[in-house]
Amino acid sequence: MENASKALLIAAAVLIGVMLLSTMVYLFMNFGNFSSTTYSKIEQAQIDQFNIKFLQYTGSTLQIDDWGNEKTVDVLCTTHDIISLANLARQNNINQGSQEDDRVNEEYNESIDYIQISVQRSDYLRNLSFRSR
Numbered sequence: 001m002e003n004a005s006k007a008l009l010i011a012a013a014v015l016i017g018v019m020l021l022s023t024m025v026y027l028f029m030n031f032g033n034f035s036s037t038t039y040s041k042i043e044q045a046q047i048d049q050f051n052i053k054f055l056q057y058t059g060s061t062l063q064i065d066d067w068g069n070e071k072t073v074d075v076l077c078t079t080h081d082i083i084s085l086a087n088l089a090r091q092n093n094i095n096q097g098s099q100e101d102d103r104v105n106e107e108y109n110e111s112i113d114y115i116q117i118s119v120q121r122s123d124y125l126r127n128l129s130f131r132s133r
Contacts (some may be wrong), residue, residue: 023047054115057085084118 063073077085092115 053088054085057081086117089117 028123057077062070066069096114
């Protein structure tokens with residue numbers, strides 16, 4: 001009888017140990033997923049913050065006229081906006097090391113974010129697009 005009770009105590013200790021170990025593994029995996037998700041959200045927020053500087057000059061906006069009607073209006077860039085955008089892209093390229101002084105480095109590294117501004121004019125609307133590597 002004494003051996004049977006010791007065997008039951010050992011079995012209970014092993015079961016409790018397995019339960020604790022599985023709980024710790026579950027929590028470790030859960031916290032790992034949480035930190036991974038958090039880092040990806042932070043990275044996406046940084047990308048969005050960078051892109052908003054350029055995207056404010058493209059697309060369309062929602063305007064309300066005098067009678068309260070909503071309509072979508074294309075964004076028209078002025079010359080000042082285009083120059084500001086080109087200077088912003090140039091400054092970013094200089095900070096990233098893809099431009100040297102005032103001349104553009106034609107062969108740039110694939111890993112460097114290089115922004116190129118392209119201005120196109122169609123019938124009555126001016127379209128502005130940019131390309132990022």
